[in-house]
Amino acid sequence: MMQETHKDMPQDIRRDKVIHLINSVIEKVGAADEISREHIYEELRSLHDIIESTRADINATRAGDISGKHIPNATDELDAVVLATEAATGTIMDSCDALTSYADKMNPDQKDFMLGEVTKILEACSFQDITGQRITKVVKSLKIIDEKISSLMKVLGDKLPAHLSSTSSDDDDDRVGDQRLLNGPQMPDKAISQSDIDKLLADLF
Amino acid sequence: MTVDKNMNVLIVDDYKTMLRIIGNLLKQLGFSHVDEATDGSMALEMFKSKTYGLVISDWNMEPMSGLDLLKHVRALPTNNNVPFVMVTAESKTENVIAAKQAGVSNYIVKPFNAETLKAKLVSVLGEF
Structure with a gap:
């Protein structure tokens, strides 16, 4: 029978063994x-x-990546969701304002109908406020986790292998082939514009 | 008692979307003098130059929250009895109790609809 290695031991048994030793x-x-x-x-x-x-266990968790890459990426994506929904809601409400002004030119029945529907749209637009607040709460929680992990990394400092204190590149992406092309919407500052795409396509063909 | 729809109304919310929603709903209800502030301290400054007949405020704002604004308004030398409606996503019992103790006139939980807003305004201002 193979002897159990330290790596296979549960954390509490390993701790007891350290104290015993x-x-x-x-x-x-x-x-x-x-x-x-x-x-x-x-x-x-x-x-x-x-x-x-x-x-080795700490190494496997890639603590540096969690704090240096994954959490900042997640918060950036969530911030982008808030900005995008805010912009879209603003556009919808601009249209509501235009419809409300136009309603003055209608007969009373038509005006009542139009204003009633505009009111329903306005009510529905309040989703942006609620989702925004919920996302802000999630971002705050993620930032707290980020701070805790950063503190842990600081405490461990040079006691960790060198590659742990720095973040890795996208090399940890274990997807292969076309799967690597699926990354969801790009952040606005990283995305290329439609005109860039048109130019690129024109250059390619 | 008739409600003077020409009264100054102050809406306080840090989300521009919500300011627009409430502002538009108020206009549809016939209120034509509606001011906006994005937090409690800005709202309090506006009290220095105008007398308000109604305040509709969010709770969760920085640097001054809606609850702090309410407490400051109730401590003003004048205009301190202005109807103050809290419109907020904070819906725990302790929030409602704290707001009531600070002198809130009514409390609306987000998300809300035009019917609820009107009903609450009628309850603090009277029929209109």
């Missing part, structure tokens, strides 16, 4: 005359292995 080393150092250096070395070696496997 530290106590054992302290005890043996205290009774150094009776215990061989090899025993102490073996236990220190076990401690070292546990610390290394813990580092």
